[in-house]
Amino acid sequence: MLRYNGQSPWNVQVRATTKRAEANNVLGRLRARGYDAFLTESMVRGQMWYRVRVGNLANQKQAEALQRKLQASGYPDAFVANGNELTAANKQNR
Numbered sequence: 001m002l003r004y005n006g007q008s009p010w011n012v013q014v015r016a017t018t019k020r021a022e023a024n025n026v027l028g029r030l031r032a033r034g035y036d037a038f039l040t041e042s043m044v045r046g047q048m049w050y051r052v053r054v055g056n057l058a059n060q061k062q063a064e065a066l067q068r069k070l071q072a073s074g075y076p077d078a079f080v081a082n083g084n085e086l087t088a089a090n091k092q093n094r
Helices: 020-032 060-072 083-092
Strands: 010-017 037-044 047-057 079-082
Touching: 010 020, 010 060, 020 037, 020 047, 047 060, 060 079
Parallel strands: none
Antiparallel strands: 010 047, 010 079, 037 047
C-alpha cells in the first residue's frame, strides 16, 4: 500500500493508529482539504499499524514547510518522515 515512487521520499506523517477506520477518517479529511494524503500499512511486533502521510516531496526542506502548515491547521503531532526509512522498516517487519 506504500505509495513511494522512488524519486521523492519525503513526506509528513499526520497520524499512526491500529484502527483502519480512524486512519481512513483522517485520510478523507486531509484529501477533502486538498492534501495529497495516502495511507501506509506496517506490521510492528505482530500488530498492523496504519500511517496517514501527506506529500511526495523532493527534499527535507519542503517536508518541513508542509509539517509546519499541517501543525498550524490542526495536526500538532505531524512530523517529517522519509519514505526510504519506511520502505526499509516494512521489509524488516515482514
